[in-house]
Amino acid sequence: MFTFQFSNQYLLTIVGSFCLLVGQAMAQAPQDKKDLNISAKDKEIVLQELKQSMSKKYVFPDVADQVNTMLEQRQKNGEYDKFTSAREFAKTLTTHLQQQTKDKHLNVFFEANEIPPVDANGEPSPEEKKRLDAEERQFMQAVNYGVERVERLGGNVGYFDLRGFGPTEIVGHAISAAMTLLNASDALIIDLRKNGGGSPQTVALIASHFTDPEVHLNDIYNRAENKTTQIWSTPYTAGPRYDKNKEVYILTSQRTFSAAEDLSYTLQSLKRSITVGEVTGGGAHPVDGQRLHPHFMASIPFGRSINPITKTNWEGVGVKPDILSNANDALGVAHRKALEHLLAKEKHPGKKADIQRALDRLLKETQSGTK
Structure with a gap:
């Protein structure tokens, strides 16, 4: 929750x-x-x-x-x-x-x-x-389980605008449906620029689509219990896992926070994504609710995230993008990078021409300020 x-x-x-x-x-x-x-x-x-x-x-x-x-x-x-x-x-x-x-x-x-x-x-x-x-x-349900937009961009680049990480038992079916629709894309952009966070279990569900089964993703240390809970990628996903040879881009802004930073940091640490945008908000502490009074509550951070690769987290410093960009420009930057990569490796003449047309159109839109 x-x-x-x-x-x-x-x-x-x-x-x-x-x-x-x-x-x-x-x-x-x-x-x-x-x-x-x-x-x-x-x-x-x-x-x-x-x-x-x-x-x-x-x-x-x-x-x-x-x-x-x-x-x-x-x-x-x-x-x-x-x-x-x-x-x-x-x-x-x-x-x-x-x-x-x-x-x-x-x-x-x-x-x-x-x-x-x-x-x-x-x-x-x-x-x-x-x-x-x-x-x-x-x-x-009123916010469509956090799934704001799923789209196929030019050059067969998938786009997933996710606005929050709801409880897995509630939003899991929507996440799985979105990832199934996006599976046929040749590269994928996950937009977390307006995502303030949510459930670490849902982070693991999404990350599982980009990793092998049972990969160690994160640890959460609970100070009061003096206990560390390990979080691993799931052995099963409802839809197919995303091809590990396809590039994944994650868009960030200063508003990207908490669990949204968790996904960004985790996939970046695993070298499974390329982060584009601004340094994120810097919140890595899970919280518990405490009733102080009949009209007052406090959210008390009770633990800290510990990445198994870096042995630290993003608290206070944020996730630092691989490609720094103004948040408003991040989608265009990521789309262009994805198309350039696809263009360089594509051998099929027809697909190569399609990617080139998409890239030319994107560059024209960018120059005219419409992207």
Whole structure:
């Protein structure tokens, strides 16, 4: 499970065992702007619960200590006394947390509707889980399971615009259908420029189409449990795997975040893709939801990704493209590179002529500013 940024965000965060915060990319539902007055007592409760959650869960204990010291000092200085808006209080806490840690996954959220209580294990009631699951499935269907566009570009280059990594059990069929349609392309472009992240399991599902079965993709270390979970490519995919001799391009922007960075970083590390675009947002910490108060939730990064090849991750630095480009130009750049590669190796006169026509057309469009 994971979160999308829409008005019921806290609900999905509650049940997320691997919550990865998705940014604006798939936020197609309007934001709830309701607000409530917050008392000094409620602010104290929020701050106390936040500090306890940081101590128990945050991936780096020393950083958690620094955050708690910072919060205590700001409290002592009276910096939070002026806030009567619950929404503004949450926004300010998020700003202070991220200024201290540089961790974009660390957030505090306000919700005008009361957040249902959870049990001792942090789980909602069975009835609430059922309602949340139905709501999430409805939302995922409304955004076409994250699949924005599947297209065949000139020169038989496939194009896959993916806006989020939904829970595998919900979006898997749509991902498999898209990859089956794209399998006959001679090169593939995966567009993650407007993708804010999602489920690491869905990252593994997609990556599996470009690797052999059972390839070690990533590790996620859980600080509270002191346990590392390995993530491997799947032994089976519903559709055919993509030919390993065909080039794969991944488009990125500064908005590319979290699980979208995971796919980019993983395939780049395996030398299975060519990344084109901008350096990504830099969020590699999976998060868990923590109810702080009937109207406040926090997303607490509880672990870190560890790539089995690089032994590190993209936290704070982002994924660095193989070909740097303005995000707006990345599709044209990748398409041109793919066509040039295909042109150089194609032997069939008819196909070679078709690729040349596609390349000439692309260059003309680029020069005229229409691409």
